[in-house]
Amino acid sequence: MVVAAVRQAADNLITAFGDLDKRKSTRALGMKLAAEIVDLKKDYVLKGETVRALRGVTFSVPEGDYVAIMGPSGSGKSTLLNLLGCLDRPTSGMFLLGGDDVAQMTDDQLSEIRATRIGFVFQSYNLIPQLTVVENIEVPLYYQGKIGAESRRRSTALAQLVGLGDRLSHRPTQLSGGQQQRVAIARSLVNEPYFMLADEATGNLDSVTTAEILALIERLNDEGRTIIMVTHEDEVAAHAKRIIKLRDGVIQSDVRQPIRKRYVPENGHANAEKLIGNSNAVAAQEG
């Protein structure tokens, strides 16, 4: 019994040192981390039974990365997504977001983090029906208290970036699914997040629109934005730079893709311009 306990403690120590080494190594590479997860565990109590949804997940996401998180249902994918989105707190482990351990924060602090550091894109768009396109994009700034002429200008610029400059005062119900998802993407960028967290962002879209959205995301990634995407479609994941596969609450594989599918050619293309609009001009205007 005692022996087992000691061994457990030793194991923990080794893991901790190991993590430390890993962190050092990434620092040594000179890469800034958008997010870092260390031995994240999450248990649920369901009808008196403890379900271990995550059993110790460790990975880090450097800035500018494009990660696809995959896994069958029950693999802990959704749990990880909720933790990454700061919607939930882990049972144990660390989640470092800009040097702050999110795992220990209060509800209000988590809201603050969501408002300032995370950009959500949902499968079902999740726009607020009574607000217009610009107003929807503005919502995260509203909860930072930064509402005014500047926020309106910024939201308008983002709407133009995603190609909806001519639909600023439309309601979500007046837009197609693809258009709604573009609004959601613009909304996820309005607060300059550490990373965009996309949950099956193309799950509700047909193949043509899926291509449009994926091209837009790629473009944003090319401009240096960090993307974390949860998906179960290989076709979608094939566009990411890196694929993390989950199984039974642990990481099964974490591989970088040397060759990935692209909608946007490396050096720009007329076709891509047509697909996503002239985003560079908007980015310049955005300052």
Added chain:
Amino acid sequence: MLLFRAFILGCKSLLLHPMRSLLTVLGIFIGVASVIWLLAIGEGISVEAQRQIESLGADNIMIRSIKPPDEASSGMRDVKAYGITRAEMDMLQSIPTISLMIPIRELPMKFTYNGNPNITPVDGRLVGCTADYAATNRLEVDDPARSHFLTQIETESSANVCVIAANLAKRLFPSEDPIKKQLYVSEKKLYFEIVGVLKHRDPTAAIGGSLAAQDFSLDVYIPISTMRKRLSDEERKSGTGSFSRQIFELSQVTAKVNSVDNVRMTAALIEDSLKANDPDRQDIAVVVPYELIEQSRATKMMYMLFLGLIAAISLVVGGIGIMNIMLATVTERTREIGIRRALGAKRGDIIRQFLVETVVLSVIGGITGILIGLSCPLVIYYARDLLAWSSPRAYASLPDVAKKMTPIIVGYSVPLAFFISVAVGVIFGIYPAIRAAQMDPIEALRHE
């Protein structure tokens, strides 16, 4: 700025369901309007009542004779005199704070006019009094050049004259000038020469059990000395199968006090001296209008309290309506709450959002309620006119106060109503808002 945006957002959310919002507003609207209406009507009634009491004179004290219950005087042979006597009145005259005393004796009589033999006798009141009676009761003669109220000389000389009230004059002399005509009292076979006709005077209110309402409209005033000489202190009434006898010297003495401040003290003194020999004396009552005014203030408070309670109930009902709607709205908008939470809304933000909505609802209800509330006097005025025009009989059966009363908007009722509407919004909005804020964002996002 943020609050303004919250307000705009609240309005937008409410406009998603205009009908629902309208009905919710209606609840508060009715509550607030009823607060103002009830306070205005309450104030109007109490002011009217006070005016009627004040018309009795705040510096007067009335000593009424009260007829003992019938059992006591049923032995017909031996009927005891009751009420205040002339001797007692003379005794009271020595109280220094009393500046004036008016003896009054009232008898129900039938009056006719000899010049018109076909006329049916009019039931009225024969009042024996002095010249000062007119001033104390605010009676005025109709045509001062030709007619006059009883004079000092007429009173002292027991002249055979009378002054008649406006209504009686109209009924007895529909086409003739009553002045100098002879009024005939058939029961007593007495004639009085009419020397004056009075202007119409509003009746006074009845006060408690001690002072009946005075109508004044069918009165005949004669000098009290004449009444004593012509009609004895004993009053007999005989009809078919019935006979009654009562003896009383005066039915009322009105004492005018030199200052309102002395009224209470003087009233106590009068009561003490009248009851000096018999503390349990039941045949007199000292009525002090000044005290009644005080009493009516207390009654007014009761009124206000009671009406306020009704208004409060209607507001609570309106508030429950708001709460009900907001709870439904919160459930319906679970998804939106989840989205907002995911995008960085704190619990406090969600609470504020829903509170703003309920407060907007209740304030709109409050403002419209106040507007309609302010129109109360006008509405009452026209409603009364309409009733009088459409069914005069129903109008006639209205109590006098309801006919005369003008609602008076109480100054504080408007800010009060507004404050109440905001308070209702906050109180009944807080629970649904907290429920919204307590939702788990993950669950809320998954909500269909």
